[in-house]
Amino acid sequence: MSLLTKRHVVEGLKRAREAGAREHRDILPTWCPGCGHFAPLQGLYEAAERMGVAAKDLVVVSGIGCSGRFPFFVKGFGFHSLHGRSLPVATGMKIANPALTVVVVGGDGDGLGIGGGHFPHAARNNFDITYLLLDNSIYGLTKGQASPTSPFGMVSGTTPFGNIAEPLNATTLALAYGASYVARVFSRERDDCTEIIADAMSHKGFSVVHVLSPCVEFNKVVTYGSIKQRIHELPAHYVPDSRTTAITYAECEDPVYQGVFYNQPRPTYHDHMQAIFDKVKQP
Ligand SMILES: Cc1ncc(C[n+]2csc(CCOP(=O)(O)OP(=O)(O)O)c2C)c(N)n1
Ligand code: SF4
Ligand SMILES: [Mg+2]
DSSP states (O other): OOOOOHHHHHHHHHHHHHTTOOOOOSSOOOSOTTOTTHHHHHHHHHHHHHHTOOGGGEEEEEOSSSGGGGGGGSSSEEEEOOTTOHHHHHHHHHHHOTTSEEEEEEEHHIIIIITTTTHHHHHHTTOSOEEEEEEOSSBTTTTSBOOTTSOTTOOBTTBTTOOOSOOOOHHHHHHHHTOSEEEEEETTOHHHHHHHHHHHHHSSSOEEEEEEOOOTTTOSSSOHHHHHHHEEEOOTTOOTTOHHHHHHHHHOOSSEEEEEEEEOOOOOHHHHHHHHHHHHHOO
């Protein structure tokens, strides 16, 4: 499997157009060739296409970061919000117009650093939105500072003597916070990205896809090679119905598992609010 670059996205779009598919981008991606963020972008195009989501019904909300550029590259409504504030913006949109398909995209810094306080509340309220957390274990846009998921000991622009903090695990956090759907996927595996993003978008409730999405420019420690050595599919017998079992698998570091860790639909924020409205309306 080769790395997905701008050329692949252009060719993919050309083929899709020739096959009569609706177009799903306005502007071509500006990421570095080989950036991990290309595969989830292609995944979102294909998932939206497959699900028949019209551009007028799709909203992509981001914070700030290389990952934050996502909305520019998708045909639909977009909101490039403030650093770490994509989830409150997106949940507000969903409350205002529940008919919209809302996809939130952000980086490890955006979602687990400055925006880390919003993640648990979006999850426990079970808003019916999809959150693509593109994790490259670095601040890419600002050229290589340690992030909340950088490994212990990693040398970076802000940790010249090695990172002294333990990394956060986005999959574990999503599970612990109460997300009703949690998956992890390696962005090198383009087809897996598409399948999992489509599955997450079909889920009714808060779905999190933790994408291991290397920054080829500024992270020389967490790379396609280092992830490839440890990544493994969840066992064939795995059933994604137990949060505690899911956390055990999510915490495993060798191998690092990918796949759907948890998928247990429950009433969404909107369902609960509707029930309250119906109750108060009764004579
Ligand atoms: C309030 C605020 N603080 C800091 C910044 C500077 N800043 C922009 S992007 C970024 C980190 C981006 O890292 P990440 O979220 O991991 O996204 P990536 O670029 O790696 O995709 C920072 C610190 C900012 N734009 N706004
Ligand atoms: S700096 Fe890193 S994260 Fe940003 S576009 Fe380039 S490879 Fe991707
Ligand atoms: Mg990052």
